[in-house]
Amino acid sequence: MSTEALEKMLAKGMDNALLRFGLGKGYLDAGEFARAAEHLQRCVQFDPQYSAAWKLLGQALSRHGAIDEARAAWGQGLQVAQEKGDKQAGKEISVFLKRLDKPPRQAKT
Numbered sequence: 001m002s003t004e005a006l007e008k009m010l011a012k013g014m015d016n017a018l019l020r021f022g023l024g025k026g027y028l029d030a031g032e033f034a035r036a037a038e039h040l041q042r043c044v045q046f047d048p049q050y051s052a053a054w055k056l057l058g059q060a061l062s063r064h065g066a067i068d069e070a071r072a073a074w075g076q077g078l079q080v081a082q083e084k085g086d087k088q089a090g091k092e093i094s095v096f097l098k099r100l101d102k103p104p105r106q107a108k109t
Contacts, residue, residue: 001022002026003022003023003026003027003030006019006022006023006026007023010023015042015046016046017043017044017046017047017050017053020039020040020042020043020046020053021039021040021043021050021052021053021056023035023036023039024036024037024038024039024040024043024053024056024057024060025056027039027060028040028056028059028060028063031063033060033061033063033064034060034064036056036060037057037060037061037064037066040053040056040057040060041057043057044057044073044076048080049080049083049084050080051077051080051081051084051086051089051090051093052089053077054073054074054076054077054078054080054081054089054093055074055077055089055092055093055096057073057077058070058071058073058074058077058093058096059096061073062096062100067100070096070100071097071100074093074096074097074100075097077089077093078090078093078094078097081093
């Protein structure tokens with residue numbers, strides 16, 4: 001479903017974690033990282049145990065340049081994934097966190 005269709009549903013008063021996740025993913029895929037983060041933050045407010053939403057929220061924040069916020073989102077997501085036994089999300093989030101800690105590569109001259 002397109003972000004336009006999801007936005008219409010939101011405008012009609014429908015608002016839940018799944019709708020916000022769809023909007024967040026759609027905007028993330030479109031490169032609209034601030035809008036993606038806004039919807040994904042609402043998603044995890046609706047459902048703090050939504051590990052996939054925490055993962056995408058961290059991605060949106062990271063790509064928007066909000067590195068500390070991304071680290072916090074991924075940290076929360078990792079905790080949720082471990083509590084729920086969501087091994088795949090936990091592995092992916094762990095990789096993202098490790099990438100944040102790596103120094104940037106120097107360009108070859």
